Amino acid sequence: MSRLSIFPDHPPDVDSTFSEPVLVSDDPQTIQQELHGRGIGFERWPVRSSVPQGADQATVLQAFSADVKRVMTEAGHVSVDVLRVTPSHPDRTSLRRRFLSEHTHAEDEVRFFVEGRGLFCLHIGGEVLAVLCERDDLIHIPAGTRHWFDVGEQPQFCVLRFHGTNAEWLATFTGDPIAERFPKLE
Ligand SMILES: [Fe+2]
Numbered sequence: 667m668s669r670l671s672i673f674p675d676h677p678p679d680v681d682s683t684f685s686e687p688v689l690v691s692d693d694p695q696t697i698q699q700e701l702h703g704r705g706i707g708f709e710r711w712p713v714r715s716s717v718p719q720g721a722d723q724a725t726v727l728q729a730f731s732a733d734v735k736r737v738m739t740e741a742g743h744v745s746v747d748v749l750r751v752t753p754s755h756p757d758r759t760s761l762r763r764r765f766l767s768e769h770t771h772a773e774d775e776v777r778f779f780v781e782g783r784g785l786f787c788l789h790i791g792g793e794v795l796a797v798l799c800e801r802d803d804l805i806h807i808p809a810g811t812r813h814w815f816d817v818g819e820q821p822q823f824c825v826l827r828f829h830g831t832n833a834e835w836l837a838t839f840t841g842d843p844i845a846e847r848f849p850k851l852e
Pocket of ligand 1: 765771813815
């Protein structure tokens with residue numbers, strides 16, 4: 667189940683390393699409202715029973731073609747692809763480590779979960795919003811938003827990735843070790 671947890675971005679006192687959440691919600695409407703209020707897009711798409719587990723890229727894109735077209739038009743994206751990572755992926759450890767530290771992108775990060783799950787943590791103002799995205803969730807993180815992403819030790823997900831005009835997907839790391847103080851994807 668999708669879940670939003672909102673934390674203060676700093677510990678309550680110097681002896682603490684961990685902040686308690688001020689809000690935890692599994693309710694899609696609450697998640698959407700809280701994220702929209704902070705400039706983050708979040709949608710739950712209708713279930714497509716026509717997409718079997720492990721479907722190939724063409725089948726996935728065909729099944730979601732109407733929503734894909736709408737999102738690309740709204741956000742001005744020029745392409746979309748499908749990324750699937752499983753626990754047997756040979757690069758799963760380096761893939762996990764790559765985006766586990768706080769970073770930003772020059773383009774919006776827009777992901778739709780076809781299968782599996784992933785944890786986006788967004789550092790906005792004085793808060794960290796941990797968004798556990800699962801199947802049928804779309805998240806739209808504006809360019810320049812500080813965030814990190816965890817797929818867990820045994821990654822299992824398939825996402826649609828929407829791309830703008832930059833050919834290369836680059837991250838600019840902030841150097842802030844903040845991600846180390848927050849829960850990972852179990
Ligand atoms: Fe990112």
